[in-house]
Amino acid sequence: MLTRRQFLQTTAGLIALLAGGEYGKAAAVSFGRPSESNTLVIISLKGGMDGLMAVAPLNDRYLPGCRPTLAMTGSLLALDGQFGLHPSFAPLLPLYQAGQLAMIHGVGSPDPSRFHFDAQYYLEAGTPGSKHSKSGWMNRADGLLGGSRPIGMVSLTHILPLIMRGERPAAAIANIKDFAYRLGPLREDNARLVQDLQSMYRQSDYPALGEVAAEIQAAVEKLAAVQQQSLLPETGILYPNTAFGRAMRQLAMLIKADTGVRFAFVELEGWDTHIRQGTASGQFARQAHELALGVAGFWQDIGSCQQAVALATLTEFGRTVRENGSGGTDHGRASCSFLLGTRVAGGRVYGQVPELASDNLAEGQALPVTTDFRVLLTEVLRRHMGLNKYQTIFPGWEPGVKLMPLWKR
């Protein structure tokens, strides 16, 4: 007998099918509270992404003067009448036009630090201005969901990032293939040695060692299921041949194999464009292309799982409005976030970018923060993960502003 949740999921799928829409098209209908098998993917754009170049105002009269060599007007892709998309993000344009992708400008931290380490810390801890947190907001959010999932939280990195540290177990899986025991030359040897080790850890008088060893075993078993299924990307899907591309491809595998991933974290470095930022080609363009290709490929790859997945990009800060003497930009404040989901009210650019006169800028230099990143995340966590207790996820904070309506009604 189907549970109510299963029934709703099946019905939703049936209706979408009958309506002639494929899974993932904007026509998908919502049936109330979010499924417990939803996944939130956060992509951290490390270095400070230049939101002004990513999603540029089309008609700002100060922009050419601020960015004599970096302003791009001709080659931008039209979004709405006000903003244009950097051409290297082209693979994301169809998602925007399908109403699944939204950009939110003016997103940043109330803390003015332009120190990579601090800003990244605040972003992951969810406590801008305070360095006392030993846990990340994702871990706290996962704690609210509860339950026991061997790989409920996965970071596609070598080191477990702060965003996932805390009470709840989380797995750093840089490479699914490497997240396996490689103890013995032959499978039987390997299996035997695994048992020996696990038995020692189980009986160890150091509890934390035993607990973590048990987490390994549970995660490895979950991932073994992934390895066995053929989860190669559908033909025609092109991921970038980079660490980021591989991370997105593997994340897609984890989702398609229904391994129970609820929170995923992926990093893409290279956005700290102090020198030679470039315009339609160059450092920024390369990063943008990699991001767009990776995200678009991932989205297509997960196919029918799209309904359960929401993806957001975050960056530790934006960049200065005025270019510097080395063809680049320096650390700023607000940047823009990308938000992707079947239920997202996409096809729009949210948030604000003021006219780029000095007086309108933060410290006369950078785009002002008009949306605290926690406001954005609170809305996403509420809508997509059914979490309302922002006080636990972002302690010591009150939203203050009305949460922006980013989800379809």
Place this chain on the structure above:
Amino acid sequence: MKLVVTLLLFLSLVASGMTQTQAQPLLPYARYGLTDRQAAALLLDRFAFGARPGEVEKVVAKGVSTWWEEQLTGNLREARLATELNSLSVLGLTARQTAYTYPNPGTVWLEARQEEYIPAGTPEAQVNARLERYRQAKGYGSQGDLLAQLYKQKIARAIYSENQLVEVLTDFWFNQFNVSVTDSRVLPYILSYERDAIRPHLFGKYSELLQATAKHPAMLYYLDNALSFDDGAALPQGSLNENYARALLELYTLGGTNRYKPRDVTGVARVFTGWTVLPRGQAGDRLAARIAQGETGDVLGSHGFLFRSGLHDGKKKQVLDATILPNGMAEGENLLVMLARRKETADTIARKLAVRFIADNPTSVTVKRLSRIYLRTDGDLRALLRGVATSPEFWQQAGLLQKIKPPAVYIISAVRSLDATVTDYRSLAQWMARLGQPWYACVTPAGYSDKGTDWLNSGALLQRMNFAFALARDQIPGVSWPADAQADTALRYDGAGLTHIAVRMLPERNHDSFAPLAASYPQPTLTIRDAVGLILASPEFQRY
């Protein structure tokens, strides 16, 4: 009367002479029920990178306290290590020489553009080819090669040095004043930073470390103080940067954000304006010559430090309860002395030492005692180390093995426990990265955590297990150990036999944790490599 005075004077001189030649106190481990062997094992675990086969016996034969005092002098002859370091060309280079020869890619590009080697408008596709030709023409080395040598010397020292305490302390203080190779401006200066700013002061005073690191280009670049200038003067070079100031107060001295205010950070930043780096190459040489002639008000220091008076904020500053009058470079030097003397600094350093060497959560009694030693000796680091080794908590928690080895300690101790030979260091460096602790590459100023439990997560522990067996099976390129020295590889072991091997690799431990294997291996079927793998991967080997 005169005779009495002379006699008293004579006696007091004799007394002071006696104090100086008095032997240092013996380590008090017997008081806590430890044998010589147990004490040796613990010291080798905590103040060295783990014991090599037979090393506990050697320490006991020498005398545990004698060994400890030897380590505190750090002067033992290095034969094996010298051989390893022979081939490394960068080790003899000065800071400026390394910076000149191994510039970061951005610098090369700017230079090539300035010299019009890459004219404006050169198509992107051709730029890289031209850059490469430019590098070769100038004789610049690749930063990748520099990095490889840096890692080789670091790992070789950790494995082969006889002065193990020196290596452990270098790692510890480097971590305290962390800088990272991930910043390509910093990378060329790291070798000198470790060699010239950290190592010479391991057994000196804490304030010396503060001064040396504050003036070193690696730190000046890493925390951007090299680009921090008087913001009241609207200088084209740039404005005030508070990153170093904040790290100085929060990480290196006072600690904890409620011990100072934001305006203190700004005040400190102003004090250090103008503390920068002598430019690379000829521009720097020319400036240095002019300074030497006394043509500027600037000051040159060692290793490329430059104080530019014209960029220094000359106003009065307020930091904590002190008013700092204009005094050029001396303002910063005096501020460092002042900060080093504060009780909060004593507490911070005491706690750091206690966490690293005693327990993840040391008692306040332990920390207070070390803090008092700091204040009494004006931050004498040797006295503090003696304080740690005479701390009751250090010996009381000896058998409990409550600390988890951070990845670097785990890897090095595993290599040492087998007396492995390393001919290529790159794979060990890669394993450190896989386990989460690539040396020299911690991106945050706070450095790597000294708390073992911070390193425990499923991915990392799984990688340790895989490392253990890769090492045991000689599957780490460039690393091999003499299986035959442990036993004939044709021999097989049962669970009891494995425990014998564990006793050699983990001296003076409680080997109950290997008891479950007795049941799994009643018959001798384990190969030596399986046995070693199980020991290296065991929960016991993670602890120290």
